[in-house]
Amino acid sequence: MSKNNFSRRKFLASAAAVGAVGAMGAGTLSSCSTGGGSAAAGGGGIYDWAKREYPFPPMLDAVPDGKVLKAGIIGCGGRxxxxxxxxxxAGGASVAVTALGDVFQDRVDSLQAKLKKNNDTEIADENCFVxxxxxxxxxxxxxxxVILATPPKFRPEHFEAAVKARKHCFMEKPIAVDPVGIRQVLAAAKMADAAGLKVVTxxxxxxxxxxxxxxxxxxxxxxxxxxxGANVYWNGGKLWHRDSNPDWSEMEWMIRDWVNWTWLSGDHIVEQHVHNLDVANWYIGKAPVKALGFGSRQRRVTGDQFDNFSIDYVYDDGMHIxxxxxxxxxCDGGVYEIFHGTKAIATTAGHKPQIVDAAGNQIYQAPKSDVSPYVQEHIDLITCIRQNIPFNEAAATAESVMIAIMGRVSAYTGKEVTYEEMMNSDMKLGPETFIMGxxxxxxxxxxxxxGTLDRKPKK
Amino acid sequence: MLKRFGNYLRKKLLLVILIGFVIGITATVFSHKAIEATSTPESCEMCHVHPHVTESWKLSVHYDTRVGIHIGCVECHLPPKGQGFLKEKIKASSKDLYGYIFKDSADFNWEAKSTLEHAQHFVFKESCINCHQNLFPLTLTKDGQDAHLYYSQNEEELRCINCHLNVGHYDPNAMHAKNVDFGGSGDESKEKYTEAATVNSHDNYIETIPGTTIAFNMKAIPGGSFKLGSPEGEQMRKADEGPQKTVNVSSFFMAEIEVSWDEYLAFYSATAAEGRSTDTEGTRTEADVDAISGPTPPYGQPDQNWGLGTRPAITMSYRSVETYVKWLSQVTGKTYRLPTEAEWEYAARGGTETPFFFEGNPKDFGEQGFFGKLFGKGSDSVNSYVVYDKNSGLRTAEPEGIEANPFGLKNMLGNVAEYTADWYAEDAYATLQDGTTDPKGPASGEEHVIRGGSFKSEIGEVRSAARAHTESKAWMKTDPQMPKSIWWLSDCNFVSFRVVCEFDEKTGKN
Known part of the structure; x- marks a missing residue:
């Protein structure tokens, strides 16, 4: 706790302020006669497209008290x-998992058993859906x-359905695999803001x-x-693949092997590397306007993805990352980000966020928290729900996923791709309808x- | 004396404050009441005499609201209180009062005033937003999501009425959706042509499009040399029209009129593509096909509800037009294409070197006010040849009533502007050599040249030498679709095109 920069008292003060602003926002929404100014797009989200302001999550060590919050899990695989x-x-006795859903019976069964064995959580069979x-x-x-953790292809549809049913969401990144999905998430995120829902991604x-x-x-x-300038990396080993199984239909095989199919995962630049691209967007405070990259497939066994990408991203002011x-x-590698500043260098190499000078001498080491970030994000979600703090990461994550998609399209085609082009693209991957067959x-x-793909409309 | 009064006041300070307070309150209440009383629909109607205004309002969704409240005139036509309400109220009411007393409301072009271009000056976005604060209600449709998302990322440049133009005054012809039935009701009773025209010599001919009921006149334009551009002394000349260069143009054929809706819809129904096949990775699975795939259905009413028939087709993208000429060449076995800029001006001039192909200078026709109408000597001549802002009623015209130029071509200078094959460059003529034959303009560029003014143009813009260019981005600004149409322009209703046919071995050249 001593290392953690976030004191509970400090937080409560800022939470109250945020809450008050939120309440004012809600007040103007309910009345037609008061001057609302530019609240048109629905205020209250964590990420303001126009201002690009990024407030921090509450970062409490434990959730505040409140009524029991029930969660349903959609996608019962590893994540x-x-x-x-x-x-x-994160929530302890004040939260519960009460429903499970997956496309596969065995996935639901295994999570149901696991929660019973390890977490003393019993989920009735009638709340398990396949x-x-x-x-x-x-x-x-x-x-x-709802906790949305299926392969990302399905995320936009699930997120929109959850928002329309007025559910708070924890949705696992990446939140889409194509521009059509990104726009669906962005619109649903606006609806979530308007409805006061909280979203962590x-x-x-x-x-x-x-x-x-x-x-x-x-x-x-x-x-x-x-x-x-900056460098962002996720250079690691192979994830996993599934060989074919005579009992599986084509669709079942693809979904069980989803990290190897672009239409399901978005390829690994989207599925995995988006974490580092998201840090770049966060630290730099804006997204690149175009990308030119390359990549290839060397040792992947199944699916249609690449297994390496190298992308040069360019910003509106000419900066490259x-x-x-x-x-x-x-292979050698690493998973981290480096930001080159005019005065010094910020790096997260070795999972040790710090600032060093050009010679590598440490200037600053960032204090850590004892709470795992994977638990912390749920603490933050629950806190924001209970304290009614406007919090919605969907738009920021959509932007990060979009630049990953932009990099992917550039590498696949060999052509330069702009963010604007992506925002206006009708690219939609995968089959139109989903049947297990x-x-x-x-x-x-x-x-x-x-170099063989036509990226622009044919003349 | 004064001092005593001062003392008295000081003693009765409370009373003074009280009286002042009462007077202030009264004034406020009454001025407030006065503002309210003069802001009702009834009070607006007293001076704002406007045919159908009340009826169309009562048919609109702002009168017949789902929640049972009526939204009155000032709630859209004035900004919200505190955001310039009083200022705009005074402006609007003085204008209406002036118009009521000094003008005849029957003379106003109400239809033009209700277009987006005009409406944006008296419908306030702030007022829309004042009530419509949540653009993403949970009930929003998929198309609405895409459109509002686009708006939220381009708020500065867009207005609510770009898409929601008719929400305050009902227009039975307005359409805010993909227009899948557009141009569908062709005349089935007419006989269809089975063969294209056979052309053996450089003479006028009538082209017949096989498989359709469409025929159109082609004029033989004899080759020659002429001065491209305008001399420095020409009235209302712009810098990009010079320096003048003498160029040669080979013989060709040119359509008598701008491509009509009838002609364009023949193409549209023959090639219209239901789906889109435009993008990035989507093309991976798609094989190249020779068949020409044409426009997808437009969004809304491409003809602006002005009518189809022989009126020029409008709102087609440059890509659509390129596809049209490719298709026309294929079905007729000839070489149709867009004119080059030089061919266009050569044809427009018809051998003349004056600002127009008829007598007169721009300033002879410029002033068309009260005195211009009475004494303007040449206004008859311009009116018989050119459809421009002073006589168009701000819409396209049918070509029947227009006189042709010396080459027999109608509406070269007005009605709608016309795409050409050339890229636009301001200094295009500077780099051109005197004596060049069939120049084709700069090798590359961003925008294409458009020539000939339109029903929106001022007199200076309908001169033979006047140049303009496409504006790819601005003309697509408000297309609410994702992705934007590559076939139809959302924000340009004044450009069409005219086909030329090459005089080559297919048309009788030896």
Whole structure:
């Protein structure tokens, strides 16, 4: 606690202030006659497109008291199971997981058993749902919060449905795989703001004390000067793949093997590396306007994805940042970000956020918290719900995912791609309808070959 | 004396304050009441004499609201109180009062005034937003989500009425959706042509489009040389019209009129694409096909509800037009294309070197006010040849009533502007050599040249030498679709095109 820069008292003061502003916002919304100014787009979100202001999450060590909050898990694989456990750890006795949904029976069964064994949480069979429509049933089961953790292709549809049913959301990044999905998330995020819903998006670095402290040192205390460039990396090993199984249909195989299919995961630059791109957007305070990159597929076994990307991102003022990501075993690598400032360098290498000078001497080391960021993000969500603090990360994460998509499209095509183009793109990946059967999708799927794809409308 | 009065006042300070207070309150209440009383729809109607204004308002969604409240005139046509309400109220009421006393409301072009261009001056975005604070209600449709998302990212440049123009005054013809039925009701009773025209010599001919009921006149334009651009002394000349260069133009054929809706819809129905196939990774699975795929359905009413028929087709993108000429060439077996800028001006001039192909200078026709109407000597000639802002009623005209130029071409100078094949550069003529044959303009550029003024143009813009260019971004600003249409322009209703046919071996050249 002593290392943590966030004291409870300090937080309560700021929370009260934020709450008051939020209440005023709500007041103007309810009345037609009062001057609302520019509240047109629905105020209250954490991320203001126009002002690009980024308030910090509350960052309490433990959740404040309040009525029991019930959560439903949509997507019971690795991340859904992890998020369920993180949520229970964050909320303790004041929260409950009461419904589960997945497209596969065995996934639901395994999480149901795991929660019973490890967390003493019993979920009745009638609150366990299986199928492509399981998300609707979980949302309708009387929960307060939904935890969206399916492969990201499905996220926009699930998020919109949850918001329209007035549920708070924890949705795991990346929140979409294509521009059509991004816009669906952005619109639903605006609805969530208007309806006062709270949304946390699994970009847990934004809930990690050391990252926040480093950001404040750079941003508030100007410790590195103006940022003139950055490098962001997720160069790691292979994740996993699933070989075919005679019992599985084509759709079942693809979904079980989803981190290898672009239409399901967005490719690894979107699915995994978005964490680092999100930190770049956060620290730099804006998104790049265009990207030119390359990538290839060297050792991936299944699916249609690349396994390495290298992207040069360019900002409106001409600044460049370099992003690289790789999923290949037995190579050197690292997962971190470096920001080069006019005065010093901020780096998170070795998971040790710090500021160093050009010679590598430490100038500042960012204090850490004892709370895991994966638990902290749930503490923040629950806190914001209970204290009614406007908090919605969807738009910020959508922007980060969009620049990852922009990098992917550039690498796939070999062409320069602009953010504006992406915002106006009708790209929508994957089949139109989802059935657990054989679609003939895999036979048609090809690994993209840069330079052979027509990116612009044909003349 | 004064001192005693002063003392008296001091003693009765409370009374003085009280009286002042009462007077102040009374004044406030009464002025407030006066403002309220003069802000009712009934009080607006007293001076604002406007046919159908009340009826169309009562049919609109702002009168017949779901929650049962009526939204009155001032709630949209004045800004909210505290945001310039009084200032605009005084402006609007003085204008209405002036118009009521000194003008005849029957003379106003009410239709033009209700277009977006005019409406933005008397419908206040602040007032829309004052009530419509939540642009993302949970009930918003998918299309609404995309459109409001686009608005929220371009708030500075967009107004609510860009999309919601008719919410205050009902227009039965207004459309705010993808217009899938557009141009669908062709004349089925007419006989269709089975063959295109056969052309064996450089003479006028009538082209017949096979498989359609459409025929149109093509004029043979004899080649020659002429001075491209305008001399420095020409009235209302702009710098990009010079320096004048003498260039040669080979013989060609040119359509008598701008491509009509009838002609364009023949193309549209033959090639219209239901889906879109425009994007990035989507094209991965798509093989190249030879068949020409044409426009997707437009959004709203491309003809602005002015009518179809022989009126020039408008709001098509440059890409649409390129596809049109490709299609026309394919179905007729000839070489149709857009004119180059030089061909266009050569044809427009018809051998003349004056500002117009008829007698007169721009300033002869410029002043068309009260005295201009009475004494303007040449206004008859301009009115018989050119549809421009002074005689158009701010809409396109049918070509039947217009006199042709010396080459037999109608509406070269007015009605609608016309796309050409050339890229635009302000200094295009400076780099051109005297004596060049069939110049094709700069090798590359951002925007294309458009020539000939339109129903919106002032007199100076309908001169033979006047130049202008496309504005790709601005003309697509308010398309609410994601992605924006590549076939239809959302913010440009004054540009069409005219086809030329090459005089080559397919048309009788030896």
């Amino acid at each position: 859904g199971s992890g998020a369920a456990v993180n949520f229970l750890e 199928g492509f429509d399981a998300f609707e049933k979980v949302i309708a089961s009387g929960v307060d919060i 699994g970009t847990q670095r934004r809930h990690e004390a050391s990252y926040i402290n480093l950001f404040k040192e750079c941003n508030d205390n100007n410790a590195i000067g103006k940022i003139t 370099h992003s690289t990501c790789r999923q290949i075993n037995s 054989d679609l003939g999708y895999m036979a048609k799927a090809e690994v993209p070959v840069p």
